Amino acid sequence: MSTLNAKPMTYDDIVSLLGADAESLLQYQSKTIPKEQLHVPGPDFVDRIFVQTNRSPQVLRSLQQLFNHGRLGGSGYISILPIDQGLEHTAGASFAPNPIYFDPESIMKLAVEAGCNGVATTFGNLAMMSRKYAHKIPFIVKINHNELLTYPTKYNQIMFGSVEEAWNLGATAVGATIYFGSEESSRQIIEVSEAFERAHQLGMATILWCYTRNNAFKKDGVDYHTAADITGQANHVGVTIQADIIKQKLPTNNGGFTTIGFSKSDKRMYTELSSDNPIDLCRYQVANCYMGRAGLINSGGESKGESDLQESVRTAVINKRAGGMGLILGRKAFQREFKEGVELLNAVQDVYLAQEITLA
Incomplete structure (x- = not known):
């Protein structure tokens, strides 16, 4: 980390x-x-993309609040600090x-000091610090989690609270995980769909x-959980x-559908919509997000x-040049000294602020 400086x-x-x-x-290239077919991030993204949708004025305001906050505010790009690993990976292993x-205020301080657009974490963390920080940085409440106390381990996202409670503690947005490809994915799709509808209403x-989860997504020693076609x-x-x-995780390969069958x-x-270049693999992910809408x-x-x-x-370079909107980076930042975590998040943000790095 010695290569990082305080200056951008x-x-x-x-x-x-x-x-x-x-x-x-x-x-x-x-x-x-x-x-030219992509809807790329920019200062006018909410006006250009979301004003014509079914999202209410309150949702438009929440989106704009997220886009306007932090070091990337007004650029159309976002940098989010996610710390839900206390549940997803156990608190001891993560912290x-x-x-x-372990103290949720440290999570708030890191996101604020690093100039993130928002902080994504659990009901408990945000509720504990709600009145002190809800007006200082946009809250993203992670409403479901995979608990790791069941043995043998199972991969199943379950709801940890209500959308109403997320609104009550001052959330700008709610976040959720679906394990696509898992046995419980159908139930998760229905649950999260209903939760997102309620979140938009509020x-x-x-x-x-x-995310994708299925043991069959590995074949002949190759892991296709991050294949461009499946993701x-x-x-x-x-x-x-x-x-x-x-x-979404950055794609690392392709051909999951055809290899697994x-x-x-x-x-x-x-052959035409992607290639072996990581920027093209990521662009295929962007295309599946309604061409970036x-x-x-x-x-x-x-x-x-050391390689973090x-x-x-x-x-960040791959995401930006592919047409993506930003990074959501947690462990690489919080699993190191506070100052170094801030500097790493700032370094990622600097990629999105660099005018020389353009769409491929």
């Missing part, structure tokens, strides 16, 4: 961090889905590297974690149930130590 990163700093990947990522985050925005379809179901913003596909998905934010993933900065900047 320059384009040259970004090039240096990307190293050998700099040219292939920063100079790449996509020949798949034309950038042992930095125990201050004037809150909606963000969906479109893209998960995104498409997510926007169908009226998620305003989609959270399920669902339906068309060979042009792999619902913003795609990619997740930061687990912390791996480079990986985070790389993910």
